Amino acid sequence: MCKSSSIHQFLHELPKCEHHLHIEGSLSPNLLFRLASVNKVSLPDPSSDPSFESPEALTSRYERFTSLDDFLHYYFIGMSVLITASDFESLAYEYFARAHADGVQHAEVFFDPQAHTQRGIAYTTVVSGLTAAQKRAEKDFGITSKFILCFLRHLSATDAEVTYQEAVALGHFSDGTIAGIGLDSSEVGFPPEIFREIYASAKQAGIRRTAHAGEEGDASYVQRSLDICHTERIDHGIRLVEDEALVKRIAKDRTLITMCPLSNVRLRCVSKVADLPIRRFLDEGVRFSINSDDPAYFGGYILDNYCAVQEAFGLSIKEWKYIADGAIEGSWCDDERKKVLLQKVEACVAKYE
Numbered sequence: 001m002c003k004s005s006s007i008h009q010f011l012h013e014l015p016k017c018e019h020h021l022h023i024e025g026s027l028s029p030n031l032l033f034r035l036a037s038v039n040k041v042s043l044p045d046p047s048s049d050p051s052f053e054s055p056e057a058l059t060s061r062y063e064r065f066t067s068l069d070d071f072l073h074y075y076f077i078g079m080s081v082l083i084t085a086s087d088f089e090s091l092a093y094e095y096f097a098r099a100h101a102d103g104v105q106h107a108e109v110f111f112d113p114q115a116h117t118q119r120g121i122a123y124t125t126v127v128s129g130l131t132a133a134q135k136r137a138e139k140d141f142g143i144t145s146k147f148i149l150c151f152l153r154h155l156s157a158t159d160a161e162v163t164y165q166e167a168v169a170l171g172h173f174s175d176g177t178i179a180g181i182g183l184d185s186s187e188v189g190f191p192p193e194i195f196r197e198i199y200a201s202a203k204q205a206g207i208r209r210t211a212h213a214g215e216e217g218d219a220s221y222v223q224r225s226l227d228i229c230h231t232e233r234i235d236h237g238i239r240l241v242e243d244e245a246l247v248k249r250i251a252k253d254r255t256l257i258t259m260c261p262l263s264n265v266r267l268r269c270v271s272k273v274a275d276l277p278i279r280r281f282l283d284e285g286v287r288f289s290i291n292s293d294d295p296a297y298f299g300g301y302i303l304d305n306y307c308a309v310q311e312a313f314g315l316s317i318k319e320w321k322y323i324a325d326g327a328i329e330g331s332w333c334d335d336e337r338k339k340v341l342l343q344k345v346e347a348c349v350a351k352y353e
């Protein structure tokens with residue numbers, strides 16, 4: 001919630017694109033406990049980790065993450081309760097409904113297939129649940145969406161290749177089921193070039209490419225994602241400001257940075273939202289979007305992130321228009337959809353200017 005109710009109303013109505021949302025990160029503690037019980041999945045014993053005593057205890061543990069790896073420990077345990085296609089469908093449909101309520105018009109959603117196939121859940125089970133939700137959400141809410149298949153960087157390139165080839169063999173990249181690839185999980189010590197061959201193959205095949213970089217890793221992770229993996233976007237990217245030439249290059253190339261303010265605070269990448277390089281990005285012409293990352297873990301969905309930015313930086317309507325337009329331009333939807341979304345932003349801004 002913003003202090004000013006009129007700016008809050010404006011931010012609520014502003015047409016949004018979300019580009020950095022891990023669907024497994026939208027699993028709330030309540031749903032996690034419910035699915036564990038329905039699917040008979042055992043969670044860690046509360047005598048070894050009291051956070052698993054109740055959904056409330058887990059929620060309060062989520063307020064005390066110490067790092068990306070500390071969060072990932074809970075993230076991977078959490079998603080172990082997802083078993084059937086219908087579990088994935090319910091999870092994704094709930095996300096789309098929540099995003100729609102926050103003013104999201106277009107969402108590009110990450111998923112982590114290796115985290116599921118590793119524990120015996122078929123890749124096709126995951127994808128059929130997600131795509132069923134996608135179709136229902138477009139029909140029910142008019143929200144358009146894309147899926148981005150992420151590779152877990154703490155696993156080997158060979159492991160990633162198996163998943164990539166499964167998606168290729170099923171025609172999922174060529175038929176539009178999946179729009180692009182991404183790279184997530186522990187960053188430091190797992191540089192993007194480990195996955196250079198998959199990224200080269202994706203580029204050759206016209207598959208869209210992004211990667212988490214510059215979240216905990218330094219600016220060289222961003223630079224190597226661009227130069228070696230030819231990524232078209234950068235997820236997080238907050239540490240790119242350590243390299244002024246890189247900031248200028250990203251501004252010139254209009255490379256979209258998908259920022260996640262509440263995530264960066266929860267994972268202690270910065271101590272407060274005001275420490276994020278938002279003012280610098282605006283001043284230097286860097287295009288960026290504002291996103292929720294793992295909303296069930298980080299205490300807020302997309303509108304909460306917009307409000308946190310507003311409270312920290314006191315942006316003008318004109319600056320919000322720049323952000324909203326940049327988010328549309330950096331989306332992977334077709335030009336026709338972009339045109340419609342740009343017009344919606346224009347109409348919203350005209351109402352509040």
Ligand SMILES: Nc1ncnc2[nH]cnc12
Pocket residue numbers: 022025068075184185186212215263293294
């Ligand atoms: N913020 C994040 N960074 C890296 N990997 C992730 N997986 C889910 N959220 C993530």
Ligand SMILES: [Zn+2]
Pocket residue numbers: 020022184212235293
């Ligand atoms: Zn992320």
